[in-house]
Amino acid sequence: MTNADETEAPGMPVHRATELLRDMISAHDEFLSHLGRELAVNTTDLTAMTHLISGGPLGATELAKRLGMSTAAVTTVVDRLEAVGHASRFQNPTDRRAVVIVPSAASVSQAMGLIMPMITGIDRVLDEFPAEQRGVITNYLERVVSIYQAQVPAHAHGAMQL
């Protein structure tokens, strides 16, 4: 919009750290795809599982909201998860229309077994740095996130959570 001719692709010279941010994002994507492969589920179903794992048992409508899709689609998501034993439907005791979707213990621990080493590994990196350097890192990330948020018009759905 604003700027005139820019024929230089995303590849104009940037700080090394900026490149690393891009590398990190693509490494993250590969991690998610690895996770999906391990659990034998597609992207959507993997995202559903992470919501079920971190958000506790959920109803179909709530899950639909979090996945940014219709409840009809969620019905099939849960069908698929049930089919491979990753989750089950239970009746909601306080609302007989509603369903409670519960991730299976085995699947939760399988997923956690893959996710936790990654998270703790990344978290421990910070322990390699003295406190005041950690502060610098935190400030930097804080600023980066705020830049992202400033550029994106703040609505819209559709992202992959971890």
Add this chain to the structure above:
Amino acid sequence: MTNADETEAPGMPVHRATELLRDMISAHDEFLSHLGRELAVNTTDLTAMTHLISGGPLGATELAKRLGMSTAAVTTVVDRLEAVGHASRFQNPTDRRAVVIVPSAASVSQAMGLIMPMITGIDRVLDEFPAEQRGVITNYLERVVSIYQAQVPAHAHGAMQL
């Protein structure tokens, strides 16, 4: 009806910077989805455009390789991009079987107009830090990327590039 605040990630307390990494990734996902909305293309087609923009005009087979999909699927990707004027097919002068897919100038500058402010904005954050702090940040990200790469069995496709 709507939940109170459920911002509990899988697991235990982590450094603030680790949380910010997660926030950044999800902000990035939203940015991509914003981009797709603006250019009126789906995720795959957006990814194709970024490859065409940053990788120069490509053949269908090469594009298929970069997108991690069949050449048959790429045929339809390019059909869609052509339909909305984001790209055109040309004949490869040195191989009469082959096609050269060229992104339209208007679409390139539209995309760049959205992408460049983000990239430069993020890159400029580093200018707010003195050189030795930039070094700390770079080291940190280097370590994080290496953790990611260590955890993922290093094959497989399927990620969104920017």
Add this chain to the structure above:
DNA sequence: TTTATTTTATTAGATTGTCGAACTACTTAT
């Protein structure tokens, strides 16, 4: 309380995006 409205989840039918296999046109190797 009976009726009307809203909410929850499912099913049905249409659409989109992908795949693999078959095919055409061309290129490269023998």
Add this chain to the structure above:
DNA sequence: ATAAGTAGTTCGACAATCTAATAAAATAAA
């Protein structure tokens, strides 16, 4: 010159999503 390989398309099938139309239950209104 013939055989083999490569580039891209078309075709038929399938998976994942959507919207619209239910059915059943909860909630609000009368």
